[in-house]
Amino acid sequence: MTEFNEVLIETVNLKKNFGDLQVLKGISEKIYKGEVVAVIGPSGGGKSTFLRCLNMLEEPTDGQVIFEGNVLDAKSTDLNLHRQKIGMVFQQFNVFPHLTVLDNITIAPTLEKKVPKADAEAEAMQLLETVGMADKAKEYPRKLSGGQKQRLAIVRAMAMHPDVMLFDEPTSALDPEMVKGVLEVIQKLAESGMTCVIVTHEMGFAKQVADRVLFIDDGIVAEEGTPEQLFDHPQNPRTQEFLSQIL
Amino acid sequence: MGPGILEVLFEYWPIFLKGLVGTLKYAFIAVSLGSILGALIALLNLSKSKILSAIAVVYVNVLRGTPLLVQMYIAYFFLPIAIPALNSVSKEVYVLIALIMNSSAYVSEIIRGGINSVDKGQTEAARSLGMTAKNTMTKIILPQAIKNILPALANEYIAMIKETSLAGTFMLYELMYTRTILANKYLSWQPMFIIAGIYLMCTLGLTYVVQKLEKRFSVSD
Numbered sequence: 001m002t003e004f005n006e007v008l009i010e011t012v013n014l015k016k017n018f019g020d021l022q023v024l025k026g027i028s029e030k031i032y033k034g035e036v037v038a039v040i041g042p043s044g045g046g047k048s049t050f051l052r053c054l055n056m057l058e059e060p061t062d063g064q065v066i067f068e069g070n071v072l073d074a075k076s077t078d079l080n081l082h083r084q085k086i087g088m089v090f091q092q093f094n095v096f097p098h099l100t101v102l103d104n105i106t107i108a109p110t111l112e113k114k115v116p117k118a119d120a121e122a123e124a125m126q127l128l129e130t131v132g133m134a135d136k137a138k139e140y141p142r143k144l145s146g147g148q149k150q151r152l153a154i155v156r157a158m159a160m161h162p163d164v165m166l167f168d169e170p171t172s173a174l175d176p177e178m179v180k181g182v183l184e185v186i187q188k189l190a191e192s193g194m195t196c197v198i199v200t201h202e203m204g205f206a207k208q209v210a211d212r213v214l215f216i217d218d219g220i221v222a223e224e225g226t227p228e229q230l231f232d233h234p235q236n237p238r239t240q241e242f243l244s245q246i247l
Numbered sequence: 248m249g250p251g252i253l254e255v256l257f258e259y260w261p262i263f264l265k266g267l268v269g270t271l272k273y274a275f276i277a278v279s280l281g282s283i284l285g286a287l288i289a290l291l292n293l294s295k296s297k298i299l300s301a302i303a304v305v306y307v308n309v310l311r312g313t314p315l316l317v318q319m320y321i322a323y324f325f326l327p328i329a330i331p332a333l334n335s336v337s338k339e340v341y342v343l344i345a346l347i348m349n350s351s352a353y354v355s356e357i358i359r360g361g362i363n364s365v366d367k368g369q370t371e372a373a374r375s376l377g378m379t380a381k382n383t384m385t386k387i388i389l390p391q392a393i394k395n396i397l398p399a400l401a402n403e404y405i406a407m408i409k410e411t412s413l414a415g416t417f418m419l420y421e422l423m424y425t426r427t428i429l430a431n432k433y434l435s436w437q438p439m440f441i442i443a444g445i446y447l448m449c450t451l452g453l454t455y456v457v458q459k460l461e462k463r464f465s466v467s468d
């Protein structure tokens with residue numbers, strides 16, 4: 001962990017309630033530039049909520065999210081500018097069904113960053129090339145498999161040139177034979193130096209790509225460390241229990 | 248007993264035609280202006296401000312929860328008192344205002360329902376890309392919602408064709424008003440069958456067209 005020194009995202013005593021339900025109970029974490037952080041933990045522990053607070057899709061009840069030195073404010077219009085630099089990939093893909101594959105990728109850069117359409121399309125084609133989908137540019141998403149939709153969602157986020165990518169169980173809604181292709185795309189991204197926060201149930205993948213693993217349970221980071229520390233020598237009984245159930 | 252239905256139709260068809268044109272016209276005005284007003288009400292309803300959305304909810308509930316005829320009477324008698332500037336315009340306008348407001352309440356619910364029918368993940372994906380709320384609504388949500396909104400709006404127009412029959416009560420020249428005209432010629436039951444037939448042709452015919460269009464839409468899905 002020593003190789004990373006520039007903090008990209010910091011959460012300070014992050015708390016989130018849904019009504020009376022305390023979902024995040026105070027998480028203070030730093031995510032460094034270039035780091036790949038895997039987030040694991042039992043269902044309902046708050047992994048998704050933590051991730052969604054990082055780009056203010058959920059507004060924290062208390063505490064702060066600091067992105068590139070800016071305290072994110074759900075009510076500020078600057079938030080849109082910060083979000084452009086925080087890519088997010090969802091379990092359910094959330095591609096835009098009324099737009100072609102190409103338009104899915106170009107709509108945000110052309111509208112929000114005023115990138116000329118021709119430039120945006122040229123870049124979108126390059127991105128599609130990298131995920132083996134250049135031949136699908138003119139298709140509508142309904143013609144795509146789940147794996148293709150998720151790869152589209154990834155390059156759609158990449159087209160904004162984000163500084164960090166957030167993944168929320170990117171392969172959980174996929175048929176087993178589609179998982180590998182999507183994981184490969186994420187791995188390539190991670191290896192290219194992109195900062196990534198990945199919520200995942202794929203322990204093997206987490207072990208392989210992550211620089212650091214957070215174990216979130218019951219609204220707190222119950223344990224964290226390198227993949228070796230966390231997977232091979234878990235200290236917290238809760239981590240041990242969780243891993244024994246899953247492996 | 249008097250003359251038969253066909254005899255009445257042949258002799259007075261221009262009157263019925265004029266009535267039909269009036270009915271279609273008033274329904275069109277009510278739904279198209281009602282749609283613009285309804286879109287605004289839907290925006291209020293979906294707004295983050297509790298006060299604005301409460302205003303929209305009250306507006307919709309009052310207009311959907313009271314009979315249109317009552318609303319028309321209130322508009323007819325109370326509007327010129329409430330807004331003296333309206334005294335100079337024709338009484339037709341008061342009745343139309345009631346129709347438009349009534350329609351806007353239904354349309355706002357149609358639009359709200361159409362927008363809510365779009366998966367929340369679409370908004371989240373757009374916002375996570377840094378898209379503004381406005382662009383998210385106009386480029387991502389509305390284009391998807393419109394597939395549900397348009398057929399429902401067409402159905403609202405069909406319903407409004409029947410609702411406008413109440414406007415005849417206030418001397419607006421629409422289908423139902425032809426009854427008043429022909430009653431002066433001692434015709435009681437014959438015009439009613441003709442009027443009913445014309446309404447039926449309109450509503451069934453338009454319903455058929457809407458169903459065809461809906462099929463088209465769902466094929467392109």
Ligand SMILES: Nc1ncnc2c1ncn2[C@@H]1O[C@H](COP(=O)(O)OP(=O)(O)OP(=O)(O)O)[C@@H](O)[C@H]1O
Nearest residue numbers: 018021023041042043044045046047048049050169
């Ligand atoms: N919008 C919401 N409204 C109310 N409760 C919510 C909401 N979102 C999440 N929760 C609750 O918060 C808790 C944590 O949810 P979260 O989705 O963050 O868990 P998770 O760790 O991602 O679980 P999973 O592995 O099942 O995805 C759960 O009890 C969930 O029911």
Ligand SMILES: [Mg+2]
Nearest residue numbers: 047048049169
């Ligand atoms: Mg989750």
